[in-house]
Amino acid sequence: MKNIKILQFMFIASLLLFSCNEDESVTLVEPNHRVIVTSEMNFENTINIGGHIDFGDLSRGVKSRVWTFPTNATNISGEDGNTSARDVIKGFFYEPGVYDVVLSQVFSGNVYPNEDSTEPIQGRELDTTIVVTVRGNVAANIQINYVNDDGSTGAPLNLSNNAENEIIASKYVRLTQGSTGEPTDFNWSLNGAKPEQVLIADDPDAETDVRYSKLGTWDLQFIASRTRPTDADTIYIKNFIKVNPSTEPVVLDRVFEKEAQTKIGLEFSREMDPATVNKNNFTVSIDTAGGATLNPEIASVTVDANEGNILVVELANEVMYNDDIVKISYTPGVLSTLDAVQATTITDAILTDFIKTNILESLNVDHSIETSDDSNWPYLWWGGQWGEYDLSVSFDRAHTGDKSLYIEFRPNGGMIIGHKDAGGADITFTVESGFKYEMGAWIYIEDLGNITGEANVRMYWTPGTNWGIGDNVTFAPTTTTGEWFYSSSVVQFAAAGEVGYMIRGINTNTERLKFYMDDLTLYKLTSRP
Secondary structure (H helix, E strand, C coil), X not given: CHHHHHHHXXXXXXXXXXXXXXXXXXXXXXXXXXXXXXXXXXXXXXXXXXXXXXXXXXXXXXXXXXXXXXXCCEEECCCCXXXXXXXXXXXXXXXXXXXXXXXXXXXXXXXXXXXXXXXXXCCCEEEEEEEEEEECCCECCEEEEEECCCCXXXXXXXXXXXXXXXXXXXXXXXXXXXXXXXXXXXXXXXXXXXXXXXXXXXXXXXXXXXXXXXXXXXXXXXXXXXXXXXXXXXXXXXXXEEEECCCCCCCEEEEEEEECCCEEEEEECCCECHHHXXXXXXXXXXXXXXXXXXXXXXXXXXXXXXXXXXXXXXXXCCCCCCCCEEEEEECCCCCEECCCCECCCEEEXXXXXXXXXXXXXXXXXXXXXXXXXXHHCCECCCCHHHHCEXXXXXXXXXXXXXXXXXXXXXXXXXXXXXXXXXXCCECEEEECECCEEEEEEEEEEEECCCCCCCEEEEEEEECCCXXXXXXXXXXXXXXXXXCEEEEEEEEEECCCEEEEEEEEEEECCCCCEEEEEEEEEEEECCCCC
């Protein structure tokens, strides 16, 4: 048995030796493929000033190569000049600008221009240009001006530490910036102002007004930044502004739902003195959808712990619903601002901002028009005047984000559109029966034309359409133009389930009606039992 095993081993070894000798006589033909990579190729080869990019020639069949860099403001690591024959190199860039890096290659034969090519190009020599963008450092630059009483831009403020620019409580300043280095995000931190944080993205020309209502001396911070290539610059001004008492009347700016169903917020133009607050000077009335009027007891009225210009009114024995009309009144007592200006009479100020959640924000509906194109808002083929419109997804104007729907109703025309996915299926949202909903949108009117007859937009849905609902937007000669406004209608759905949009518009006038639509809303309202 041992001899047999030895013979078997010698036979197998001879076969292996013979096979190896045969393989060594085979000539292998290597294909010529161009493959060039960089360390920043996924980021458009864009880097910060003073940074570097690694360049790699992974091509097959290369007989010789030469990398050539611009002669100014660049350097190839390990090389004396601006050229290199190595397959992998590191290049440094020292001045902002756009640079061409050229790779000249000589191959063994005709070249496949990339790994996916099925046919080679005729020729053995290829030149490839790689464009490198070098960004300068971000340098923050700001301008802050007083705002005149007529809304125009006033004198500039001193941006030095401890300048303590003086301002009267409740007055505004206007923020602008001119930062360099192509930043994309701008973050203002403004202690003592409202709002205290202003975040601006992708809008270098944005202009923002903020109000100073808290007495005292406040700092300011501004950060300009970009994410790729990452860089930022900060401006910090200590004791930037000093807010002084005012003798002007205190103004009630807003009445809103502070806490779901039980608390009302009263936002004043400046901070209120907690020692002067007396709940007995306030009354609340609620007109219900059923026609009743309620007069709930007030449990307390306090100054908000975080925002001194807001009073919080808490109800004792009643709750509020979205379909209520809530009114609040104040009979003058000693309620005063921190700068000793007494509040004046408030009569039936209406609560306008209820706490609501836009159902569409968590669904596939592109309520903000940010992921749509024209094809996602198609004509529904009603025929006749209902196709007499023009629609496009526009970058020209937006309520939020970058895009909106731009719509023109032709003379004596109209529109009927849906919201569909790329396959033509309705994009739907879930509704319930037995509840009231608020359907709305933000509108910017470019041109009303000559409004003499019916002109409107109505938000319908399918299936289960209620053709009897009222206008969502009514266009009239007095309708606001040249600024965004919100318009809505209250609807009910006959059955629970999935429904999709049908947005209908009409223009019975002899001129075009032009407007933008953005930020569609669908709020499920609370209703009094």
